[in-house]
Structure formats: C-alpha cells, structure tokens
Amino acid sequence: MYNHPKTTIPDDPASGNERLELMKIVPYPHPALRTKADAVAMIDQEIQTLAQEMVELMYEHEGLGLAAPQVAVGKRLIVMNFAGDEEEKDQEFIAINPVIMEMKGAIEEREGCLSFPGLYAKVRRYRQVKVQAYNLKGELYEMTCTDLAARVWQHEIDHLDGVLFIDKLGLVAKLSTKKAIEEFQEDFDKALSRGEYPADITPKL
Numbered sequence: 001m002y003n004h005p006k007t008t009i010p011d012d013p014a015s016g017n018e019r020l021e022l023m024k025i026v027p028y029p030h031p032a033l034r035t036k037a038d039a040v041a042m043i044d045q046e047i048q049t050l051a052q053e054m055v056e057l058m059y060e061h062e063g064l065g066l067a068a069p070q071v072a073v074g075k076r077l078i079v080m081n082f083a084g085d086e087e088e089k090d091q092e093f094i095a096i097n098p099v100i101m102e103m104k105g106a107i108e109e110r111e112g113c114l115s116f117p118g119l120y121a122k123v124r125r126y127r128q129v130k131v132q133a134y135n136l137k138g139e140l141y142e143m144t145c146t147d148l149a150a151r152v153w154q155h156e157i158d159h160l161d162g163v164l165f166i167d168k169l170g171l172v173a174k175l176s177t178k179k180a181i182e183e184f185q186e187d188f189d190k191a192l193s194r195g196e197y198p199a200d201i202t203p204k205l
C-alpha cells in the first residue's frame with residue numbers, strides 16, 4: 001500500500017498518439033471491473049487522451065469520480081470532481097498511480113457508482129485519508145481529505161484493485177441490494193447475447 005509506483009513523462013510526447021476507441025462506462029458485472037489495473041509507466045499522449053475522455057464521461061454521467069477500469073482500461077488512473085460540477089475546476093483532480101498513505105476514523109454514508117446506475121447503499125469508509133498521486137504533468141502531489149472527498153478517493157482507488165462498493169456492504173445493505181444486483185447480472189447477460197460487448201472483453205491496454 002505504501003509502495004509508490006513511479007511514472008515518467010516520455011522523451012517523445014507524441015508517442016502512443018492513436019485515438020482511443022469510443023469509450024463508454026461498462027456496467028457491473030463486466031470483468032474489467034474485477035481486474036487489478038496496472039501502474040501507468042509513462043504519461044504519454046494515450047494516457048492524456050484517456051484522462052480527458054474520462055473527465056468528459058464523468059461529467060456527462062454526473063459522477064464524482066471515474067476509474068479507468070470502469071471504461072474497460074486496466075490502468076491505474078482516476079478522475080474526480082468532489083463538487084460533481086464541471087464549473088468548479090478547482091475541485092477536479094486527475095490521479096495517476098494513486099496511493100493511500102494514511103487513514104483515520106470511520107463513517108458510514110450512502111454511496112453509488114457509475115457502474116451500478118441507480119443503486120445506492122450505505123458503505124463504511126475511513127473518514128480521512130492522506131493520498132499521493134501523479135498529475136498529468138508527472139508531478140507527485142499529496143492531499144489530505146475528509147468526508148465526501150475521502151470517500152471518493154477510497155471508492156475510486158478500490159476500482160483499481162477490482163474492488164467494488166457492493167463488496168463493502170453491511171449485512172442489511174447486502175440483503176436490500178441483492179435483487180438489484182441480480183438484475184444487473186441479468187441485464188449484462190442479455191447485452192452480451194445481443195453482442196453489445198465484443199467476444200473478448202478483457203480490459204484494453
């Protein structure tokens with residue numbers, strides 16, 4: 001957890017400049033959501049484009065955060081806006097290879113996820129976290145957050161390890177969401193049989 005993966009800026013910033021395929025948020029139980037993402041070794045044009053497109057998708061879907069595995073990309077990259085407001089750019093953060101350095105306290109609050117549209121449940125999280133991550137310029141930054149922002153960091157970093165908020169539910173929330181989660185499974189199976197996802201749905205990159 002304290003082992004911070006390093007990342008660098010390429011000598012040739014135009015490398016990897018292929019346009020990413022049109023990306024979309026994949027719903028549970030897409031296998032990309034259960035795959036541990038790889039550290040970003042280099043912040044090339046592809047990573048820059050990925051981050052920009054993820055930011056746009058996050059706002060489009062009115063989320064507070066989005067992790068690369070949610071667009072079926074197995075990279076340790078997350079985008080967040082703690083206000084959930086495109087106008088509030090000072091609340092927007094891009095985090096590459098993020099790591100939680102310290103955590104404090106505990107609090108249970110209602111939480112949702114863009115990979116589970118319409119599903120909300122109470123999840124217990126640390127109340128405060130100190131995190132470190134790289135920005136798109138390859139600079140390491142550190143911040144300490146509490147409450148909602150701390151919750152977003154924990155939720156998104158979990159995604160990079162294939163961990164989902166439904167894994168963290170208490171017994172009552174587990175029972176009350178059981179049916180909805182089964183419906184996600186059924187809908188996904190139907191989408192698969194309609195060919196909405198390619199036969200090979202392992203994460204790209």
Ligand SMILES: [Zn+2]
Nearest residue numbers: 112113114115
């Ligand atoms: Zn999520």
